[in-house]
Amino acid sequence: MAQSTVQEPHLAFDADRAAEAAGQTGATPYERYARLDVLHTLQQPRSEVDAELSFIITTQVMELLFDLLRHDWTLAARALRADDPEGARGALRRAALTQDVLNGSWDLLATLTPTEFSAFRPVLGEASGFQSSAYLRLEFMLGNKSGRLLAMYADAPRVRQELTEALHGATLYDEVLGLLARRGLLAAAPAPAPERYRAQDAVREAWRTVYTEPAHADLFALGEALLDTAERVTRWRQRHYASVKRTMGEKPGTGGSSGLAWLKAAAEQDVFPELWTVRGEL
Template identity: 65%
Template sequence: MGHDTMEKPNLSFDRNGAPGKGTPYAQYIKLDELHSLQQPLSEVPAERSFIVTTQVMELLFGQLRHEWTLAQQALRADDLPAALAALRRGTHVQDVLVESWDLLATMTPQEFNGFRPVFGEASGFQSSAFLHLEFLLGNKNAALLKMYQDSPKTLADLTAVLAAPGLYDDALALLGRHGLAVPDTVSERRYQADDAVAAAWRRVYTESEHAGLLPLAEALLDVAERVTRWRQRHLASVKRAMGGKSGSGGSSGLVWLRRAAEQDVFPELWTVRDEL
C-alpha cells in the first residue's frame, strides 16, 4: 500500500501566492497563452492545422538560431567539442522541422484555397526568424530588409546578422587559426564558393595533422543536408497544396522554392567530395 502511495502524482501544489493560475506546468510553459494563439479566420478545418504547423516551425526556427549562435560562440573560443555539441543538438531540431511538413502533407488544393484568401499577403517568406537562419547560413540579401522597415527591433537584429560572420564564416576562421589558408569570407552578400576554401577542406579530409577538424566538416555537412531536406519538403508541400500558382507574398512560388532547394549550403564541403 505504501508503494502505491509513492507512485501517485502530487495533486496539491505550492502556487507561490498565485491562485487561479493553473498547475505549475501550465504556469511554466504559459499553457493558456500558448493555446490562445490559434485563431483561424475561416471555418475551414485545415486552417487550424496550417496555423499550428507554422507556429511550431517558428518556435523551432528560434531554437535552431539559439543552437547555431552557441556553436558560433564556441567556434570563436576555439572550443570545438562545445561547437559540435551545439551543432548536433541543432540537427535534431532540423529533423523535427523537416518532419513538421507531415502535418500538412494531406492538405488538398480545395482545402488550402478555402482559407487562403483570409491571410492576404502573409507569407512564410516574411518570417524574420527564418531570414535570420538564412543569413547565418550565408544566404544573405540586404534587399530583403525592406520588409521590416516598420519593425525597428527586427530590422536592427537582421542588419546586425547581415554584417556579422555567419556560421560557416566562423568555422572557416577556426580553420585559419589551425594553419589552413582560407580567405576572409565575411560579407553582406550571399556566400560564393571559393577554391581556396575547397583546398582547405581537402586538407582536412586528407592530411593527418588536420584530422581533428574532420568532425567539424561532417557536422557542418549534417546541417547543410538537413537544410536541403527542409527546402525539398517545402517545395513538395507547396506543389501538392497549390501547384504552380504565385505565392501569397508575391514570389514566383514553385520556381523560387525549386531554385532554393537546388542551392547547396556550405558548397565546398560538397564539391571537395569529387576529389576524395
C-alpha cells in the same frame, strides 16, 4: 479533412477568453512555467475551414523551432570563436535533431488538399511564410544573405535592425573559416560580407587537407557535422518545394512571392559549398 460550415466554439477566436488568459498566471506550476495560459490562445482561425487550424499550429511550431535552431547555431558559432570544435559539434548535433523535427513537420502540411487550402487561403491576405524574420535570420546565419529582403520589415524597426546586424555580421561558416585560418589552413579568413557566400578555391583546398591528413581529425569531424547540417537544410528546402507544389501547384505565392519557382531555385543552392565539391577530389 472536411470543410466545416459551422465554426466549432473551441476553434473560434474568443476575444474575452484571450484577454482573460493574457492576465492569468496558470493553474499549475507546469502551466505557469510553460505559459500555457497564453500559448493556447494563439490559435485563431479566420475561416470556418477545419484544415486552417492544422496550418496555423504547424506554422507556429515551425517558428518556435526556428528559434531553437538559432539558439544552437549561435552556441556553435561561439564555440568556434573559442577554438572549441568539439563544443561546436555538440551544438550542431543538437541542432540537427531540431532540423529533423522541422523537416518532419512538412508531413502535417502535406495533409492539406488543394481544395482545403484554397478554401481558407483568402484570409491570409498578404501573409506569407516568405516573410518570416526568424527563418530569414537562419538563412543569413548560413551565408545566404540578401539585403533587399529587409524591405519587408520597414514597419518593424526592431526586427529590421536585428536582421541588418545579421546581414553584416559573421555567419556560422565565417566562424568555421576563421578557425581554419587560425589552424594555418587558410592564409586569412574571408571578412563577413552582406551578400551570399560564394565558393572559394582556397577554402576547398583547406578542406581537402583536413580530409586527407590525420592530424586534423577534430576538424574532419567538424566538417562532417557541418555536412549533416547542410544536408538537412537541403531536405527542408526540398520538402518546402514539394509541399507547396502538392498543395497549390504553380500559383503565385501569397504576399507576392514567385512561389514554386523561387522555392525550386533555393533547393538547388548548396550550403557550405566547398564541403560538397571537395568530395570529388578525395
